[in-house]
Amino acid sequence: MNSLGLAxxxxxxxxxxxxxxxxxxxxxxxMLREEGYDVVxxxxxxxxxGLAVMKAGACCAGQDIYDARQVADRIGIPHxxxxxxxxxxxxxxxxxxxxxxxxxxxIPCVRCNQRVKFRDLLNTARxxxxxxLATGHYVRRLVGAQGAELHRAVDPxxxxxxxxxxxxxxxxxxxxxxxGGLTKPETRALAERHGLEVASKPxxxxxxxxxxxxxxxxxxxxxPGSVEPGEIVHIDGRVLGRHQGVVHYTVGQRKGLxxxxxxxxxxxxxxxxxxxxxxxxxxxxxxxxARSVVMxxxxxxxxxxxxxxxxxxxxxxxxxxxxxxxxxxxxxxxxALWHRTGPDSAxxxxxxxxxxxxxxxxxxxxxxxxxxxxxxxAGTAA
Amino acid sequence: xxxxxxxxxxxDHNATTPLKPAVRDAMIQAMDLVGNxxxxxxxxxxxxxxxxxxxxxxxxxxxxxxxxxxxxxxGTEANNMALRGFPGRRVLTSAIEHESVLAAVxxxxxxxxxxxxxxxxxALAEALERVEPNRALLSLMVANNETGVLQPVAEAAxxxxxxxxxxxxxxxxxxxxxxxxxxxLGVDLLTxxxxxxxGPAGVGAMxxxxxxxxxxxxxxxxxxxxxxxxxxxxxxxxxxxxxxxLARAELPAAATLAPLRDRLERxxxxxxxxxxxxxxxxxxxxxTSCLVxxxxxGETQVMALDLAGVAVSAGSACSSGKVKPSHVLAAMGxxxxxxxxxxxxxxxxxxxxxxxxxxxxxxxxxxxxxxAA
Numbered sequence: 084m085n086s087l088g089l090a091x092x093x094x095x096x097x098x099x100x101x102x103x104x105x106x107x108x109x110x111x112x113x114m115l116r117e118e119g120y121d122v123v124x125x126x127x128x129x130x131x132x133g134l135a136v137m138k139a140g141a142c143c144a145g146q147d148i149y150d151a152r153q154v155a156d157r158i159g160i161p162h163x164x165x166x167x168x169x170x171x172x173x174x175x176x177x178x179x180x181x182x183x184x185x186x187x188x189x190i191p192c193v194r195c196n197q198r199v200k201f202r203d204l205l206n207t208a209r210x211x212x213x214x215x216l217a218t219g220h221y222v223r224r225l226v227g228a229q230g231a232e233l234h235r236a237v238d239p240x241x242x243x244x245x246x247x248x249x250x251x252x253x254x255x256x257x258x259x260x261x262x263g264g265l266t267k268p269e270t271r272a273l274a275e276r277h278g279l280e281v282a283s284k285p286x287x288x289x290x291x292x293x294x295x296x297x298x299x300x301x302x303x304x305x306x307p308g309s310v311e312p313g314e315i316v317h318i319d320g321r322v323l324g325r326h327q328g329v330v331h332y333t334v335g336q337r338k339g340l341x342x343x344x345x346x347x348x349x350x351x352x353x354x355x356x357x358x359x360x361x362x363x364x365x366x367x368x369x370x371x372x373a374r375s376v377v378m379x380x381x382x383x384x385x386x387x388x389x390x391x392x393x394x395x396x397x398x399x400x401x402x403x404x405x406x407x408x409x410x411x412x413x414x415x416x417x418x419a420l421w422h423r424t425g426p427d428s429a430x431x432x433x434x435x436x437x438x439x440x441x442x443x444x445x446x447x448x449x450x451x452x453x454x455x456x457x458x459x460x461a462g463t464a465a
Numbered sequence: 466x467x468x469x470x471x472x473x474x475x476x477d478h479n480a481t482t483p484l485k486p487a488v489r490d491a492m493i494q495a496m497d498l499v500g501n502x503x504x505x506x507x508x509x510x511x512x513x514x515x516x517x518x519x520x521x522x523x524x525x526x527x528x529x530x531x532x533x534x535x536x537x538x539x540g541t542e543a544n545n546m547a548l549r550g551f552p553g554r555r556v557l558t559s560a561i562e563h564e565s566v567l568a569a570v571x572x573x574x575x576x577x578x579x580x581x582x583x584x585x586x587x588a589l590a591e592a593l594e595r596v597e598p599n600r601a602l603l604s605l606m607v608a609n610n611e612t613g614v615l616q617p618v619a620e621a622a623x624x625x626x627x628x629x630x631x632x633x634x635x636x637x638x639x640x641x642x643x644x645x646x647x648x649x650l651g652v653d654l655l656t657x658x659x660x661x662x663x664g665p666a667g668v669g670a671m672x673x674x675x676x677x678x679x680x681x682x683x684x685x686x687x688x689x690x691x692x693x694x695x696x697x698x699x700x701x702x703x704x705x706x707x708x709x710x711l712a713r714a715e716l717p718a719a720a721t722l723a724p725l726r727d728r729l730e731r732x733x734x735x736x737x738x739x740x741x742x743x744x745x746x747x748x749x750x751x752x753t754s755c756l757v758x759x760x761x762x763g764e765t766q767v768m769a770l771d772l773a774g775v776a777v778s779a780g781s782a783c784s785s786g787k788v789k790p791s792h793v794l795a796a797m798g799x800x801x802x803x804x805x806x807x808x809x810x811x812x813x814x815x816x817x818x819x820x821x822x823x824x825x826x827x828x829x830x831x832x833x834x835x836x837a838a
Contacts, residue, residue, distance in 0.1 A: 097772075123772065163768050210765045210835065211772060 086118055087215050087259050088226060093119035098215045098259070099208035101200055102126050102154065102162070104147030106281045107219030109154040110270050111261050113277040115217060116158045123211060124162040126151040127204065129171040129195070130292045150281050157279060165207065167199055174198040176292060180305040183298065186357030187443025188333040190246070190412075191290055197249040205257055215259045222247055223263030223452075224255060231255040233385055233454040238266040245412045248447040248457030249383045299330045313362030315342055318355055318371050329357045332364050335372060335439020342366070353439070373436035374465060377410065379429045379446045379458035386448070386455030403432060406455060409447045410440050416449055429458060436465075473774045474823045478661075478813030479610050479638055479753060480778055484704070485663035485814065491707035492665065495700050502697050503688065516697055519706025523670050526709040527636070527655060528646035535671040535689045536702050540637040540658030541565035542682065543671040546692075547604060547633040547654045548573075550679025554602040554631060557592050559584045559616070560796035566604050566635060567792075573604075581747035582614035582797045589621055599629030607639035607650075611793040611809050612744035613753025615639075622651040631677075637661055637669075641712035642719050642750045647672055654679070659701065663814060664708030668701035715814070722812045723751035729810065729821045730754055736825065737832035743794060743807060752812040755794070756828075757803050761835040763791075766808045766828075773827035779808045 085093050093115075100112040102124040116122045126148050148164055155162030175194045182189035200218070208216045221236035222244045233255060236242040250258065262270055267286075274282035293301050303310045310328035317323055324342040326332065332340075336354040355367040403420030408431055410417070420432040431446055440463050447457035475483065495515060500508030502516045517531065524531040537543045541563075548556055548569040556573035558566055561582065567575070576588045584605060593601060603625040605616050622632040633654040636645055641662040647655050655672035659665055671692075673679070678692075685694030712719075730742050733756055743755040758766060763779030770777055779791075794804035810824065 123768075161768075161772060163764075165764060207762075207765055207768075210761060211769050212834065 085120075086261075087115075087120070087217075089214055091214070094121060096215070097121040097123060097211070097213045098217055099123045099125055099204075099211060099213040100160075101204060101216065101218045102151040103219070104150035104154075104281070105219065105287060106274050106279070106284050107221070107262055107270060109151070109219070109279050109281050110273045110277070111217050111219040112154065112160060113158045113279060114261055114273065116160055117277075122158075122160045123208075123213065124151065124155040124160050125204065125207070126162065126164050127167045127171075127199065128164055129167050129199070130176070131168065150284070154279055154281060158277065165204070167203065170203060171195070171199055176301075176305060179290075180302045180309075182443045183302045183330040184306060184309055184359060185443070186329050186359040188441040189443045190445055191292075192246050193249055193445055196247060201250055201254045201258065205254060209257070214257075216257055217259040217261055219262055220247060220260050221262055221265075221267075222260050222454075224258060224260050229387070231258075234263070235449070235452040235454070236263045241267050244449075244454050245409055245445060245447050248385075248445055248454060249381075250385070251383060252385060255385065299328060302330045303328075311362055313364070315340065315364045315366060317352075318365055318367035323352075323366065326364050329359050329362060329364055332357055334441035340364075340366060369438060372438040372440075374438070374440045374463040375433050375436045376464040377408075377431040377433065377440055377446055377460055378462040378464075379431060380427065380461040382423070382427045382429050382456060382458035384456035386450070386453070406448045406450055408433075408457075409445075409449070410437055410460065411444050419448075421448055421455075427458070428461075473776065474820045475776050475815060476810050476812060476820060476824055477776045477778050478816070479613075479809060479811035481660045481666060482663050482813040483815055484665060485708060485711055487711055488664055488704050488707040492700050492704045495703040498699060502699065503686065512697075512699055515699060515703050515706075519702045519709075522706040522710040522713075523657065524672075526640065526645065526713050527657070527672055528648055529672055530675070533647070533673050533675060535673065535692050536697065536705070537669045537671055537693055538667060538695075538698070540635070540656050540661075540669040543656040543658075543669045544604075544633075544635055545569045546671050546679050546682050547656060548602070549682065551602055551631060552680065553600070555596045555600055556602050556604060557589065557596070557625075557630075558604040559606070561609055561611075561793040562604065562606055563610060563635060563637070566606070578796050579747075580798050582609060582612045582744040582793070583747055584616050584621060586617060586620055586624065590624055593625060593628045593630065596628070596630075601625065601628060601630035602633065603630050604633040604635065606635040606637075607645070608636075608642070608750040608753070609744070609793060610638045611753075611791055611807075612747075612755040612797075613638070613749035613811075614744040614747045615643075615749060618650050618652065626651065638753075639750060641708075641716070642722075642752055644716060647674065653677055659705035659708055662705075662708040662712045665701050665704040668698050668705045670705070718814070720751055722816065725816060725818065725821055726752060726754050726810075726812055728818075729812075729824065730756070732825050733828060736829035740832065743797060743799065752816075754810045755807055756810060757794075757799070757807045758828075758832055758835065759803065759806055761831065762805050763807050766806075766831060769831050770808075770824075770827050773830070775824050775827045777808050777810050777824070 098120050102108045175191050179189050179191040205216050220243045221241040223234040225232050235244045289296050312327050314322050315324040315326050332354045350368045352366040355371045356365045403422045406421045407416035408419045418434040422430045424430050442460050444460050446460050448455045498512050500512040502513040520531045520534045524534045544565040556570045558573045560575045574592050577585050618634050625632050632652040634652045635656045637658045640657050653674040657670040659668045681692050683694045740758045767779045790805050
C-alpha cells in the first residue's frame, strides 16, 4: 500500500490535486510530488475575479491562478486551469443569492465542494486516469471496516470537517486529504522547505467571490431589484425601525441592527427570525433565540446505516442516536439526539437549547472526531 | 519545468509551428547586424538591405510587389489595421473569424456560415445590399484556424467588389499551406503571420493592393511608409523573410500533409465510432483536423493527451489558459455539447507517421476510457 492507500507504486499512481493558489493546496501538491506520485495540478476558474472585486484592470485569472501556476512550475508538475465559471455561477452563486432571499444564511463553500469540486472536478480527475483527488482541506480520511470515514483534523483550530459534511461515500472513496494530520504552522514550514512563494500568503477569510465581505451587495448584483427595505419588528409586535433588506441580517445577529435599545429596557436585542415574504426582520431578547429542535433536510449520511425512525407527526418511537452537532462553523459541538425522519430528512433534539440557529446553515453530526453526516437547517422549534 | 523531451509529440501547428532550422540560421546571422535600418550610414544601409530582402521574399509568397508589404508586430496587428484603417466603412465579416478580427470592430455584421463551416454567400449578397455602394469593408479568413475549412474568398471578393467594397483576407492559417496570391484572390488587403510559417512570433505583415492607404495604428517615426512607426524588428523580419522563402519552396511538401491528416481522421473514427470530424465535407487546408468526441470535453481531452505526451488544442486559449467554448463550431450549428467536446489536431513540417500513430494510440485509449466510464 502506498501512502494514499492504493496498492501501487507512487510513480504509477496518478493523483489530481485541486490547487487554489493558497498555501494548503500548494503544500499538498508538493508533498505528493516529493513522495513520487504522478501529480497533476488543476485550478478552477470559478468566477471573473475582475468583476468580483470590481477593480479595473484586474487580470481575468486573478492572483490565485498565477500563484498556483508558479507553484506547479516550481515543483515540476503539469498544471491546468479549468473554466468552471458557468457551473459555479449556476450551482453556487445562484443558490447563495436565492438562499439569502429566502431569509437564510447560506454556506456557499459547502455547495462548491458538493457540486463543483467533488462532483465535476472529481469526474475530470477520473477521466484523466487519476486514482485519487487530493485537496488541501484540514480533515482526515480514515479507512475503517466499512470503508472510508471522515474525521476531524488533528488541528482543532483548522478543522474544516463542517464544510465537508455533504461529501458522499463514493466521493470520499476517491478523495484524499494529506493535511488532516498537520497543524497550520507545520504546513507553512513545509511550504518554506519546498521553497514555495505562497508560504507566507495569508489564509483566505471570506467567501471567495465576496472578498470584501459585503454579501448584500453581491446578492443585489446577482438578483437586481430583489433587495427591498422593510420593517424591523419586535417579537411582541412593536415596530422598532426600518431596514434596507432582509439579506443584511442573520439569525442571532446583535450588532448593526441600527435601532438602538428600547427606552426603559436594557435588554439587548437579537435577530430572532427573518420573514422575507413580509420583508420583516423580527428581533427580540436573547431568550427568544433558544432552540431545542432543529429540522434538517438534504441529509448526507456517512456513519453506520441507521433505520429511519417510524412514527407519525414527528413522534419518534426510537430514542434517537446520541451525537454531537455543530450548527455553525465557529461553534463547539453540542450534545443532541439524531432522529432520522425520512430518506433525506432528520429531526435533531438538542439536549441543551442553542442560540442563534440560522436556517441555511449546516447541521453537522459527529460522534467523537468522526463525521457521521449532516444536513441543511430547514427550520427550528423552541 | 516539466521535461519537454523528444518523446513529446507536437500537433498544434495552428497555434505556432516550430522555427525551421534555416530560419534560425538566418536569424543568428542577423543578430550580428548593427545598424538601425533608418540610419544613413553603412551600418544602417546593411540593416535596411536585410529588411528589404525579407520584404521581397514575403511579397513573392503572395504574388505582390515588395512595396505592397508592410511589416507589423503580429497578424493580430495587421487584422486591426485592415479593419480599423478605413473609418466610415461598414465592416462585414463572418461569425467564425479569429478574435483579432471579431474584437477589432465590435459593431460589424457577422455573417453566418453553412453547417460545413464556409461563409454563406447568399447571406453576404444580402448584407452587401443593405450597405450603400462603396461603403463596405468585407473581412474574411482564407482558412479557419479551428476546422481548416477554406472560405470562398475569391467568390465573396467578387460579390463585394461589385458593390465597391474593400476586401480583406486573413491568410494567417493558409500561408505556406496552399498557394496564395493577392491578385488571384481579388482582395485589397491580406494578413500574414511569420510564426505560423516556421518563422518567429512577433512579426506579421499587412499586404496591400497598390495605392491603398489604411490609417496608421501606431504613430511616430516614418518607418513602413509612415504606416507603422517604431524601429523595425530586424531579427523577426529577417526570420519572416527566410520562412516565406522556404514556405514557397516547400508548398509541395505541405500538400503531403493531407494524406497524413486523412489517415489520422480515418483511424480516429474507426477507434471511436461516435466521433466525427467538423467540416470534413468541405475543402480544407491539408493540415487541420477538428475532432469531436461526444461525452468528453475538449479541455479534458487536451489535458489527457498532454499527460500522454501529445500536444493538441481545444477552442482558443486565453492568457490564463482557460478554454472557451468554440464560437466557430457554434456558428456551424453544433450543439453546445459537441462544441465543447472538440479538439483541434494540426500537423506541420515536423509531423510524420510516427507522430500520428502516437496521437492515435493516446486518443483511442482516451476514447475507450470515456466509453467505459
